[in-house]
Amino acid sequence: MMRVPARKTVELLYDVVSPYTWFAFEVLCRYQNRWNMDLKLKPFFLGGIMNESGNKPPAFVPNKGKYMYNELQLLAKHYNLPVAIPEDPLGVMMTKGSLSAQRFLTAVDMMDATKTEPVSRELWMRIWSRDEDIVEPESLSQAGERAGLTKEQIENCLNKSKDKVVKDRLKQYTSEALSYGAFGSPTIIAHVDKPVMLFGSDRFPILAELLNEKWLGPIPDSKL
Numbered sequence: 001m002m003r004v005p006a007r008k009t010v011e012l013l014y015d016v017v018s019p020y021t022w023f024a025f026e027v028l029c030r031y032q033n034r035w036n037m038d039l040k041l042k043p044f045f046l047g048g049i050m051n052e053s054g055n056k057p058p059a060f061v062p063n064k065g066k067y068m069y070n071e072l073q074l075l076a077k078h079y080n081l082p083v084a085i086p087e088d089p090l091g092v093m094m095t096k097g098s099l100s101a102q103r104f105l106t107a108v109d110m111m112d113a114t115k116t117e118p119v120s121r122e123l124w125m126r127i128w129s130r131d132e133d134i135v136e137p138e139s140l141s142q143a144g145e146r147a148g149l150t151k152e153q154i155e156n157c158l159n160k161s162k163d164k165v166v167k168d169r170l171k172q173y174t175s176e177a178l179s180y181g182a183f184g185s186p187t188i189i190a191h192v193d194k195p196v197m198l199f200g201s202d203r204f205p206i207l208a209e210l211l212n213e214k215w216l217g218p219i220p221d222s223k224l
């Protein structure tokens with residue numbers, strides 16, 4: 001009898017404020033059925049990760065910031081995603097931030113984990129493609145609607161996102177990431193013989209090796 005190898009758990013700990021994480025998210029979604037892995041999407045709060053790890057957002061170094069905005073456009077093409085730099089990137093990332101979006105996403109995840117993927121994608125589309133707000137309840141509501149949530153579900157998640165249970169779950173995933181040594185987003189944990197943490201959307205060849213799978217580039221279906 002053929003033995004089917006057990007699926008390996010891969011966790012993506014992430015915050016939609018991070019454009020690089022959008023690439024990692026879409027690649028993992030594209031590979032989730034192709035690779036023998038059980039993908040777990042775990043929203044965390046990047047602000048908490050930065051504070052607790054003593055890190056600083058890379059765009060605080062002006063040359064790095066400039067480089068990143070150029071690189072993001074090259075990466076958008078490479079990953080085939082409609083990324084566009086917002087008019088005021090630092091305002092969007094630092095002043096407005098992502099706490100309300102991540103709490104909303106956590107509430108969605110706790111209500112129905114099958115909706116975490118489409119709602120995350122809609123939030124990225126807003127902040128990193130259409131330069132739209134992700135702070136106001138109306139903005140979150142629109143993201144939820146486009147992701148296929150009902151009006152009742154959206155209302156419920158907006159209310160729940162103020163509750164301790166949701167705030168605590170967001171803190172829990174943030175602490176989990178820190179316990180693996182996280183300092184940024186995306187943080188990927190591959191549960192192989194032991195958990196291995198990878199940082200970045202540029203480590204997929206390594207993840208493939210860890211999982212004993214084939215890396216077919218960022219758009220695997222184009223190679224069918």
Ligand SMILES: N[C@@H](CCC(=O)N[C@@H](CS)C(=O)NCC(=O)O)C(=O)O
Nearest residue numbers: 018019020058183184185200201202
């Ligand atoms: N090289 C990584 C960069 C990812 C990255 O810069 N992530 C930011 C958030 S958008 C971060 O958390 N950086 C922390 C750091 O670079 O120390 C990639 O290509 O994905």
